[in-house]
Amino acid sequence: MINEKEVIIEVVDLKKNFGxxxxxxxxxxxxxxxxxxxxxxxxxxxxxxxxxxxxxLEVPTGGHVYFEGNELVDGTTDLDAHRQKIGMVFQHxxxxxxxxxxxxxxxxxxxxxxxxxxxxxxxAMDLLKMVGLEDKANEYxxxxxGGQKQRLxxxxxxxxxxxxxxxxxxTSALDPEMVKGVLEVIKDLTDTGMTCVIVTHEMGFxxxxxxxxxxxxxxxxxxxxxxxxxxxxxxxxxxxxxxxxVL
Amino acid sequence: MKKxxxxxxxxxxxxxLVACGSNEKENTEPVNPDTQENAWVWDGPKYDxxxxxxxxxxxxxxxxxxxxxxxxEKGVLVVxxxxxxxxxxxxxxxxGDIKGSDMLLAQYIANSLGVTLQIEAMDFSxxxxxxxxxxxxxGISGFxxxxxxxxxxELSHGYQSGTAxxxxxxxxxxxxxxxxxxxEDFNVEGLxxxxxxxxxxxxxxxxxxxxxxxTLVSSIDQEILxxxxxxxxxxxxxxxxxxxxxxxxxxxxxxxxxEKGIEFDLTMYDQTAGNVVAAKKxxxxxxxxxxxxxxxxxxxxxxxxxxxxACDDAGVAPGDDx
Amino acid sequence: xxxxxxxVWMLYYPIFLKGLVGTLKYAAIAVFFGxxxxxxxxxxxxxxxxxxxAIAVVYVNVLRGTPLLVQMYIAYFFLPMAFPVMNxxxxxxxxxxxxxxxxxxxVSEIIRGGITSVDKGQxxxxxxxxxxxxxxxxxxxxxxxxxxxxxxxxxxxIAMIKETSLAGTFMCYELMYTRTLLANKFLMWQPxxxxxxxxxxxxxVLSFFVKLLEKRxxxxx
Numbered sequence: 100m101i102n103e104k105e106v107i108i109e110v111v112d113l114k115k116n117f118g119x120x121x122x123x124x125x126x127x128x129x130x131x132x133x134x135x136x137x138x139x140x141x142x143x144x145x146x147x148x149x150x151x152x153x154x155x156l157e158v159p160t161g162g163h164v165y166f167e168g169n170e171l172v173d174g175t176t177d178l179d180a181h182r183q184k185i186g187m188v189f190q191h192x193x194x195x196x197x198x199x200x201x202x203x204x205x206x207x208x209x210x211x212x213x214x215x216x217x218x219x220x221x222x223a224m225d226l227l228k229m230v231g232l233e234d235k236a237n238e239y240x241x242x243x244x245g246g247q248k249q250r251l252x253x254x255x256x257x258x259x260x261x262x263x264x265x266x267x268x269x270t271s272a273l274d275p276e277m278v279k280g281v282l283e284v285i286k287d288l289t290d291t292g293m294t295c296v297i298v299t300h301e302m303g304f305x306x307x308x309x310x311x312x313x314x315x316x317x318x319x320x321x322x323x324x325x326x327x328x329x330x331x332x333x334x335x336x337x338x339x340x341x342x343x344x345v346l
Numbered sequence: 347m348k349k350x351x352x353x354x355x356x357x358x359x360x361x362x363l364v365a366c367g368s369n370e371k372e373n374t375e376p377v378n379p380d381t382q383e384n385a386w387v388w389d390g391p392k393y394d395x396x397x398x399x400x401x402x403x404x405x406x407x408x409x410x411x412x413x414x415x416x417x418x419e420k421g422v423l424v425v426x427x428x429x430x431x432x433x434x435x436x437x438x439x440x441x442g443d444i445k446g447s448d449m450l451l452a453q454y455i456a457n458s459l460g461v462t463l464q465i466e467a468m469d470f471s472x473x474x475x476x477x478x479x480x481x482x483x484x485g486i487s488g489f490x491x492x493x494x495x496x497x498x499x500e501l502s503h504g505y506q507s508g509t510a511x512x513x514x515x516x517x518x519x520x521x522x523x524x525x526x527x528x529x530e531d532f533n534v535e536g537l538x539x540x541x542x543x544x545x546x547x548x549x550x551x552x553x554x555x556x557x558x559x560x561t562l563v564s565s566i567d568q569e570i571l572x573x574x575x576x577x578x579x580x581x582x583x584x585x586x587x588x589x590x591x592x593x594x595x596x597x598x599x600x601x602x603x604x605e606k607g608i609e610f611d612l613t614m615y616d617q618t619a620g621n622v623v624a625a626k627k628x629x630x631x632x633x634x635x636x637x638x639x640x641x642x643x644x645x646x647x648x649x650x651x652x653x654x655x656a657c658d659d660a661g662v663a664p665g666d667d668x
Numbered sequence: 669x670x671x672x673x674x675x676v677w678m679l680y681y682p683i684f685l686k687g688l689v690g691t692l693k694y695a696a697i698a699v700f701f702g703x704x705x706x707x708x709x710x711x712x713x714x715x716x717x718x719x720x721x722a723i724a725v726v727y728v729n730v731l732r733g734t735p736l737l738v739q740m741y742i743a744y745f746f747l748p749m750a751f752p753v754m755n756x757x758x759x760x761x762x763x764x765x766x767x768x769x770x771x772x773x774x775v776s777e778i779i780r781g782g783i784t785s786v787d788k789g790q791x792x793x794x795x796x797x798x799x800x801x802x803x804x805x806x807x808x809x810x811x812x813x814x815x816x817x818x819x820x821x822x823x824x825x826i827a828m829i830k831e832t833s834l835a836g837t838f839m840c841y842e843l844m845y846t847r848t849l850l851a852n853k854f855l856m857w858q859p860x861x862x863x864x865x866x867x868x869x870x871x872x873v874l875s876f877f878v879k880l881l882e883k884r885x886x887x888x889x
Binding site for chain 3: 191
Binding site: 437442466468566591 | 749853
């Protein structure tokens with residue numbers, strides 16, 4: 100299912116402390132092009148921190164992060180240029196409340212890529228159509244429901260033509276009836292071959308959408324494998340304990 | 347409750363005054379007409395005319411050094427003053443110009459040095475600071491001669507109008523007049539007296555009325571307000587100023603010098619008669635030039651003209667006893 | 669006690685009005701340039717560089733922790749001793765300089781507060797899209813911070829209107845200075861009450877407009 104073994108993100112001995120608290124204790128991991136990786140685990144186990152280290156929203160305390168072969172941690176590379184290729188979707192959407200739905204999408208391509216207004220808006224409208232928000236283009240985000248805001252956040256990231264998308268618990272802050280719509284958008288996205296790293300509590304979704312699942316606990320990757328391996332035949336006692344609670 | 351009544355009383359009184367004020371005839375001068383009856387009249391040259399025709403003293407500036415040299419080089423003489431003391435220094439309400447007999451003297455000094463005059467107005471207590479920090483070349487603000495002042499600054503020869511008497515006294519409310527028959531009557535425990543900070547009267551009260559409680563204020567109008575509101579029993583000022591304020595008060599205040607001949611004892615001070623000009627300590631060349639200019643001015647009788655013209659312009663009576 | 673309030677007002681209202689214009693002018697200059705300088709200080713204050721940050725902290729604390737009148741005296745008398753070129757400034761310019769510096773400290777805190785009150789997620793979203801820190805600040809954070817800043821800034825102007833009364837100590841033509849002017853006419857209590865009345869009317873009217881502005885901004889959320 101993974102076409103070639105082309106590595107897009109490589110993490111070597113990644114460590115992160117918040118003060119005295121060791122959140123990541125040395126993670127080694129490779130994300131391959133076109134792969135969909137879900138990360139599961141109990142709250143506070145370090146899975147969100149791991150994800151946020153991939154685009155330097157959290158600066159690691161130690162170790163290396165390579166994105167398409169470029170080291171991000173040592174501060175020698177142009178972070179902004181790389182971040183444009185790493186889309187991120189947050190638990191709390193973080194749409195820009197002072198900009199219209201359309202402008203939320205076009206502002207970064209126009210400012211950072213020098214895209215013309217017409218081009219950016221045309222592309223934005225296509226993206227909005229894709230997630231069923233084309234009639235909201237000129238509204239402000241306060242008129243949108245949580246699910247609509249999250250779909251907007253997803254296409255806002257896609258407008259930068261990223262090589263990889265990071266999802267940080269994208270449905271945790273949604274009302275239950277909104278979850279499905281957002282998961283469908285992500286599912287559609289994975290079907291297009293987009294590389295995705297998804298931190299999620301939706302075990303059913305993780306099972307159906309993923310090529311690979313990581314179980315992160317206590318700052319380390321405790322177990323990894325295909326959804327079948329991990330969900331149906333967990334080896335690590337910690338994984339077994341976690342799954343018995345959530346499934 | 348008592349306080350509340352007092353407040354109510356004051357408010358009523360003010361409304362009353364407002365009403366009275368509005369009923370009065372359209373008088374162009376805010377001064378009460380009563381005081382105009384015995385108004386002093388000056389028929390000499392007017393202020394502006396005096397200023398235009400001041401002329402200059404003839405002095406030798408070839409040996410100028412220090413600050414005097416830099417004044418001559420810049421072509422500007424900066425004088426600091428506190429314009430709350432008519433007729434010596436005050437602000438023309440209509441033009442905002444700073445005027446007064448001291449400012450005519452300043453102009454005369456500038457003329458004599460052949461430079462332009464620049465006046466900097468500030469708080470009385472800031473004037474001498476301005477001189478010591480080089481913000482101003484000279485301080486001219488009705489300064490009297492004081493020992494400690496002479497230790498800190500170069501003080502010039504004294505200047506005064508021919509007839510102006512140098513008396514320093516106290517102003518009180520008229521209703522209290524019976525209580526005071528000598529200076530010693532002011533030297534009483536619990537009696538409260540105001541004086542302008544760093545003024546001559548400040549020193550006199552400190553030295554001669556040791557039992558009384560001295561309060562320092564930054565300007566003369568604060569003294570008047572405190573006397574009016576009963577915060578203090580008496581305010582110390584020079585006799586001319588006291589006379590003027592008493593006259594303007596519609597009989598509310600009296601000067602104990604005018605009424606009873608009470609004044610501060612000046613014999614105990616080794617003092618130069620009249621007012622002095624202050625310069626920064628060590629600027630001997632500058633103060634010598636100022637002295638030379640003042641001497642020539644006094645000899646020519648010029649200062650009296652300046653003083654009377656300023657009185658006339660400020661609308662106050664001169665403080666002589668003739 | 670001399671003429672009544674109305675009579676004094678009728679005779680001298682041009683002087684009071686000129687004083688009021690001076691007061692409004694000083695306050696406007698102070699807050700305008702104080703805002704420009706305050707933005708700069710706020711940026712320093714938000715800097716991650718510890719030395720730059722410390723400079724801003726000291727600046728703000730010194731200017732907010734000492735009385736404006738003391739600052740005016742020090743600026744006027746002692747700044748030119750340290751920097752002789754400043755002798756070229758007039759007394760009024762020193763007073764204005766003190767007002768600007770003082771205002772900038774308060775404004776920088778207003779701006780800093782406005783910026784930090786914007787949700788951290790906004791910065792993260794913008795930066796994760798690859799937006800530069802400058803664009804993120806100007807396009808995403810500041811437009812949202814302005815809603816919090818504007819009413820506080822208007823209140824700072826109202827506060828400054830009262831603070832400028834200290835300029836009268838240096839005989840700069842503003843409302844409080846009219847008291848000195850009219851004291852020369854032996855008017856003692858009347859100017860004070862008229863001045864108080866003018867301050868009160870102006871600050872109440874401006875406060876009313878600030879309330880209106882706050883309502884408008886709240887409605888647009």
